Amino acid sequence: MSFQKEPPYTHGTVSRSAIVLVNLGTPDAPTRSAVRRYLKEFLSDPRVVEIPRAVWWCILNLIILPFRSGQSAKKYASIWSREGSPLKVHTQRQAEALFGALAERGHDGVTVAMAMRYGSPSLPEVLAKLKADGCERVAILPAYPQYSGTTTGSIYDAVFDHYRAVRNLPELRFVRNYHDHEAYIRALEHSVLAHWEAHGRPDQLLLSFHGVPKRTLLLGDPYHCECLKTARLLAARLKLTPQQYVVTFQSRFGKAEWLQPYTAPTLQQLARDGVKRVDVICPGFTSDCLETLEEIAMEARHDFEAAGGEVFHYIPCLNESPDWIAGLAEIAEQHMIGWPTMMTPAQREAVKKDAELGREAALRLGASA
Numbered sequence: 140m141s142f143q144k145e146p147p148y149t150h151g152t153v154s155r156s157a158i159v160l161v162n163l164g165t166p167d168a169p170t171r172s173a174v175r176r177y178l179k180e181f182l183s184d185p186r187v188v189e190i191p192r193a194v195w196w197c198i199l200n201l202i203i204l205p206f207r208s209g210q211s212a213k214k215y216a217s218i219w220s221r222e223g224s225p226l227k228v229h230t231q232r233q234a235e236a237l238f239g240a241l242a243e244r245g246h247d248g249v250t251v252a253m254a255m256r257y258g259s260p261s262l263p264e265v266l267a268k269l270k271a272d273g274c275e276r277v278a279i280l281p282a283y284p285q286y287s288g289t290t291t292g293s294i295y296d297a298v299f300d301h302y303r304a305v306r307n308l309p310e311l312r313f314v315r316n317y318h319d320h321e322a323y324i325r326a327l328e329h330s331v332l333a334h335w336e337a338h339g340r341p342d343q344l345l346l347s348f349h350g351v352p353k354r355t356l357l358l359g360d361p362y363h364c365e366c367l368k369t370a371r372l373l374a375a376r377l378k379l380t381p382q383q384y385v386v387t388f389q390s391r392f393g394k395a396e397w398l399q400p401y402t403a404p405t406l407q408q409l410a411r412d413g414v415k416r417v418d419v420i421c422p423g424f425t426s427d428c429l430e431t432l433e434e435i436a437m438e439a440r441h442d443f444e445a446a447g448g449e450v451f452h453y454i455p456c457l458n459e460s461p462d463w464i465a466g467l468a469e470i471a472e473q474h475m476i477g478w479p480t481m482m483t484p485a486q487r488e489a490v491k492k493d494a495e496l497g498r499e500a501a502l503r504l505g506a507s508a
């Protein structure tokens with residue numbers, strides 16, 4: 140292990156602060172080879188699949204990647220937009236809107252960047268760029284409201300791994316979760332109410348969260364409890380009785396038991412039980428993506444209708460809704476307490492000048508060494 144060469148510390152610099160909005164990641168293109176590259180990186184993360192490495196290496200490389208890459212590529216092709224993968228497009232727009240919202244709240248000196256845990260732009264490249272730009276304070280804001288070791292925990296790993304080689308570290312803050320944050324629940328509530336105002340109310344509201352292996356719950360992962368709390372808080376805001384909503388888990392992967400009840404069989408059962416209209420919301424996803432647009436809005440709709448259900452509504456993710464951008468700004472603000480984010484133009488000028496002085500000093504030192 141060797142540390143990076145860095146410019147010498149320049150005393151008295153008014154440095155910058157940054158928020159990094161981090162999402163899961165997505166392939167670069169809806170093609171077999173791009174999906175394979177993405178799945179290989181994602182599914183090689185020991186936080187995601189907790190199977191002894193040698194055994195998993197064989198399963199992943201000999202079975203999963205050869206078969207799943209092509210199948211998933213077809214699914215990605217069905218949701219791909221002209222601008223690219225919906226997950227990345229929404230995360231980028233959220234970052235831009237968050238920058239605007241923070242500026243409006245007076246946090247002029249704050250950079251907002253987006254990064255992907257897998258694929259691009261990668262966390263290491265984004266964190267390195269922030270350092271090069273003189274950011275000495277970094278807050279990591281995962282796109283996941285509910286904490287899970289498989290997602291949020293893995294972002295912590297990637298951030299720490301990156302900084303292992305850095306000598307002069309920034310001040311670091313992590314948003315661990317916001318499953319019960321007032322601003323998040325409020326944004327969900329408004330999104331559901333707006334949908335019901337436009338389209339009327341369903342017989343049942345189904346809240347579908349991404350699943351994880353049941354084993355992770357038994358080993359202490361709080362994800363399941365946080366999903367249930369989100370659901371309970373949202374149902375209370377919507378004044379729903381326990382009979383009017385159901386919580387399910389989707390996207391099961393492999394043969395092991397995952398969190399139950401599963402989304403698709405529940406929808407089929409609801410249809411068989413005579414539920415005519417169901418509305419589905421996916422509160423654990425803050426951006427629409429493959430799992431919501433294909434697995435829910437296409438596949439799950441088909442499952443419900445094929446089992447006799449009549450009307451299926453998918454309520455979109457929070458994406459760039461003004462309520463959610465305000466929510467993100469509130470959450471970010473709470474993690475910037477104590478940061479000198481309200482820079483005057485003179486202070487910003489000083490940042491630039493100090494950075495130039497630092498570079499010049501580094502060059503002089505380099506030349507005389």
Ligand SMILES: C=CC1=C(C)c2cc3[nH]c(cc4nc(cc5[nH]c(cc1n2)c(C)c5CCC(=O)O)C(CCC(=O)O)=C4C)c(C)c3C=C
Nearest residue numbers: 163164165166187211226287289290349351392428429430
């Ligand atoms: C193999 C195990 C998986 C675990 C554990 C897991 C947890 C998990 N994932 C999300 C959010 C997303 N997952 C997405 C896609 C996706 N997830 C898995 C597997 C696991 N996820 C796979 C193999 C895939 C790829 C698609 C496929 O081949 O089926 C996505 C969408 C990405 C996109 O490009 O649109 C998201 C978002 C959470 C929140 C989570 C645990 C809480």
Ligand SMILES: [Fe+2]
Nearest residue numbers: 163349390430
């Ligand atoms: Fe997933």
Ligand SMILES: [Fe+2]
Nearest residue numbers: 390429430434
């Ligand atoms: Fe899926």
